[in-house]
Amino acid sequence: MFTFHNISDYMGYFKKSPPIALAGIGAHARECGEHHTGGVLGCTISTDDYEIRRVLTVQSSDVASIERSYWWITGQRSYSLRIVAEFEYKKSLEDIPAWEKLFKTMVKDKVEHTFVLNICCVESLLPFAILLEQTEEVHLKECTLESLAALERLNRLRNIEFRECWGPVSLHPLVTCPNLTSVSVYYFVNGPNLETLGRLQNVRKIVLSRCNMENVDFLKGCAMLECLEVQSCRWLRSLNGLLGLKHLKIVDARSSGIKSLRGLTGCVALKSVNVSECKELKSLDGLSESPNLRTLDASESGVQNIHALSGCAALEDVNVQECENLKSLDGLCGLKKLKIAKVEGSGIENIKGLTGCMALEEVNVRRCGELKSLIGLSGLQKLRLLRADHSGITDILSLTGCTSLEEVDVSWGKMLESLDGLSGLKKLRKVSAECSGIDTIQGLVGCVALEEVDVHGCENMVSIDDLSGLKNLKVLHCGGTKITSIQPLSVCVMLESLNVVNCITLASLDGLSGLKRLKYVDASWSGIKTIGNLTGCVSLETVDASGCKKLITLDGLSGLCRLKSVRTHRSGIRNIEALNGCVALESVSVNCCRDLTNLDGLSGLRLLKKVTASDNGIRNIRGLNGCVALEEVDVSCCRELTSLTGLMDLPNLKTVEARESGIRNIRGLSGCKSLETVNVENCRELISLDGLTGLVKLRVVKAKDTGIDSITPLSGCNALERLDITHCQKVRSLDGLSGLQNLKYFIAVSSGLNNILGLTGCVGLEKLDISYCEALISLEGLSESKKLKSVEATGCGIENLLGLTGCVSLESVDVYRCKNLSSLDGLSGLPKLKWVNASSSGVKNIEGLTGCEGLESLDVHFCGYLTSLQCLDGLPNLRSVKASGTCVPPHIQLCRCPNLKELILE
CATH class of the missing domain: 3.80.10.10 (Ribonuclease Inhibitor)
Known part of the structure; x- marks a missing residue:
């Protein structure tokens, strides 16, 4: 039982919000939960630039939830309350009266609080007038505005943000907000005159992203400005309006059109400048008098030299990556605090400019093809990391003396x-x-x-x-x-x-014996002839010798008690007996080892989970006997393998892949109670599914192109979801499937079926494909299939569709080339039927489609006996009718089908 004082430790176990039951233990527990990242019921305790606050984030329609928690809010006043309310679309304005009522209640009860309003897709701020009186931050997104009058004289307002808004508003009301310190404008269509911002005496941060302006001259009077972001302002050419701003610390003008940085002259507090992707910028002149500059990002810009940085004594991080016109780093020489230089993909020819940068820790000159030498790094004793891959360097002798590398x-x-x-x-x-x-x-x-x-x-x-x-x-x-x-x-x-x-x-792995920490060896496609004596590699977990054609034995691995994975596919191995005693082995892959005839050596390995042995010469798999943890076996394309003996009664076996093998029976699978998937496709010698009866977890059986004559052995496989017996000509009926309620997909293309009565009771059936079953004349057996969505019966011998009556989920029917089919009776009134293809069939009338109001597409072309489409007139969703090659009069029209876009009659 945990004690009260350490309950916060328990909160830390949860990545999201802690459980309500834990937070509900008491007041202390709830407060601990609110300190958690996920908070409790939308409430968190966090620290911002001003103080520690209790922050409650809700949708506008959730004001009632605040009322229910009001007892807690009023009782816990250790922290001031900030409410972040989300108002979206015009309908949310209906919630404002309830918020105003709450506001008045909190004023009456002297609950100290402020609002953050996130407002999206509204057309006026006037309805928010009362709430705005207590608001510190306003975030407007995708709003169409005509006026900002509601923002006038808001004493609490500190932060305003416009994001993808519209309207010719004036920013003048912002000038009347005495405590406004941050204004952000992200793409304002037909927006305001930004020059008004120059009258904000206390503003510290301005963001103008994707705005249409050529200069920032209007900011020259913003004496307190600390941060300016003008990203993606393509028409911006100059920063001259910033000249001499003593408090300016951050300038972010990435992806803008600026041509010069001379406007930053005299900005002595400047710490960070970002001019990345400024293609018109050729030099950094203007930064030379920036004694506090620490970070510069000019990557992907047009900069040709960085001489102006020579006086930036505080510079720590320089990024001039992808500056193709930059030939040298002259300008950095002797900067005592420079720690990081990123020059990747630039045009530099030497790095002599780094000489004397004694604090340098990281240098990146990747992909600098013109760089031949590292002269400039010699003796830099704090250098820890050098990336110079894909460069043109011819030697690294200059790294001598870089003792911290x-x-x-x-x-x-x-x-x-x-x-x-x-x-x-x-x-x-x-x-x-x-x-x-x-x-x-x-x-x-x-x-x-x-x-x-x-x-x-x-x-x-x-x-x-x-x-x-x-x-x-x-x-x-x-x-x-x-x-x-x-x-x-x-x-x-x-x-x-x-x-x-x-x-x-x-030729060998000799030399590894006795390396007690060795865990992984990959010698694939090498010339080794022997593994060597690895018996002393007691920590070895993985060995890969795939493609080693000269390797014929695994001697050397015997007895490795921690070995988990062995891969030797396409090698020359002839046996794997050396794996006997590798008690931790979990996975073995011996695909395409043509000289391997058995799996002896694996018997009794109790942790073995996966064996992949496809396309090799194995004749039996008795070596898997006793591998009680085995989950997956692949013996596909093993044509010498005739039996699955060795798998019987394996309790954890889930998947058996044996396609295109020589197996004649699968009785070896009996007792595999966890079996989920069996693939015996193209096993032409397989004549029976005996061995699968009663496997209650079996979900998928793929028996395409086998010689089976019955599926009766599937009786009792109640979890079966998918069965494919395509091309099984000897299968006449579906006895064995009746009542399998989880069967979803049944495929029997070109099989010998003459009836599908065995599907009676398969209530979960969703897709049926019995195309080209020429002996099949009826769909009787589907009447209980309420979930059936798709029937594909192309080229069948069916004479009617009455078996589909009651298939209320049916969406698609394909009876193309069913010559014995004379009508579509059986489909009438099916509410979800969307698509019917009866082209080239014997259909004479389509009255069976009466009442199929969901029908969208009908194809009856080349139905030579069809004379009328009258029953389709009035179907509201019908879009396409193809009836060429019929006897339907060419002048016919379906006037009451409002969505009809295609009617082909000839």
Whole structure:
């Protein structure tokens, strides 16, 4: 039982709102719940720029819920109350009187409170006049306005936002709000004259997004302005109106049309500038007198040089990514506080401008194709991260002396031939040189902290000898190299993961034995002939030797007690007996191992869940006997396999894939009480479904193109949802399905069915496809199928549709080319029927469609005996009728079908 004082700890277990039952224990519990992110009944306690408040967020129509909680609000006055009310569309104005009543009650009871009004899609603010008196913030979205008079002289108003509004309003009422500090305008169509904002003496933040203006000269009088955002103002050319604003800290002009930053001259408090995607901006002149500037984002701009940054002594973060016209970083040289330089994808040819930036921690010069050298980084003792992949660098010798370096990425540096320059860096943890031009890793000698090395795809590399002294190495990717041995790894006692994929010159995994922390080995498509002795790799969990054509045995894995997954598909293995004793094994994949004839070695593995053994030479699966946790088996395309003996009575088996195999019976599945899916498609030798009877969880049976002559064994499979017996010519009836209430989809295309009476009682049936069942003359058996939506009976021998009477959910019927069908009787009055295709059938009249008011499309073309469409006239939803090739008079019209768009008669 938890105590009262630590109830807040219990609240932390819930990602969303804590349960009402927990919050309802007492006042303390409820308050703890309100401190939680999700709050209680819409109420949270949070801190804003001014104070700690209790914040209640509700829709306008939920004012009654506040009244029900009023006792709590009035009783808990430790924090002032802020109510965030959402008003949407004109109908919400009807809720205002109730809010005004609440407002007066709170004033009377001296409940300190303020409002935040989120107003969407209204045409006037006058109805909100009383509520606005207590409002601190107003957010207007998609409103069509003629006046802002309701905002005049609001003493509490601090923040106003317009988002995608319309109307030629004046902003003058805002000038009368003495405490207004923030104004945001996001795309105001036919909007106000923004120059009025220049009269707001106390405004600290202005947002003008996607506004049509060429300058901000009107802001020159906003002496207290701290933040200006003018994103996506395409016509904005100048920031001159900001000249000398002493309190301005943040300017965000991303994606605007500005050509110069000279307007920021004298803004001595400036800390952050964002001019990303400003294509017309060529230089940063105007920032040189910004002693407090810390962050600059000029990415994807037209900047050609950054000389103006030379005097920004406080600068910490510079982003000039994708500045294609920028050739150097001159201007940054000697900036003592610079920590981050992002130059990815720019046109720089050197980084000498970083010389002397002693605080530099992170440099990103990815995709700088013209950059040949890292001169400029030498001796930077705080540099931790270098990303220089896909660049043109030819060496990394300049990294000598970068003693704090932790991560280096020079992947895809085709001109880089060695890692010289990293040797002896004591803090280096990760090196990525994937697909680079290096032919040796000698440069890593002495990097004692190194944990991860990626030299995958370095085609010139023939040896990893220089890794032998790296005691902390955990991850090595060296696939696609020409190494012949991994023996040097024998002393890398911390190694956890090894990837030698596509190392075709590697003959064995010798060198790994005894690595007690090794968990993952991927040697797929390599040249290994033996696994090697891995018995000492006591932590090994995954081994992948797929595509290793020379590998014929798994000797070396025997007895690994933590091994969970083995993948050897398309390898040359002939047996898997070495897996006997791998008691933790959960998954085995041996697809396309043509020389593998059995699964001996798996018997009795009590944790094994999945076996994939398709398209190989196995003749029996008795090796799966006793694998009590087995859930999924795939033996598809195993043509030598004739029986599923080995699976009998496995209690957790859910899925069996045996399509295109040689199995002759499935009696081996009897007793598999958890079985859900069986696929025996194209098993031509299979003549019976015996083995499935009474499997109460079986949901899907795919028996297409088999030799079965009956589905009686499915009797008692009460969970069956889907059955496919397409092309099963020997199946004449559906005995065995009667009463299966969960059957939803039945497919029997081109089968030998002569009746479907067995579907009687299949009340859950939704889709039936019996196309090309030529011996089938009746649909009797469907009368109880109230959920049936689709019937496809193309090319059948059916003579009538009377069996569909009562299928009230039917939406689609296809009886194309049913030559024996003379009418559509049976469909009359079906309320949801939308689509009927009876083209090229023997239909002579369509009176059966009378009362089908949901019908949208009818196709009866080439029904040569059809003479009239009169019964369709008046169907309100009918859109398309195709009746070419009939005897219907060409001048006929369906005048009372208001939605008819297509009538084809010839």
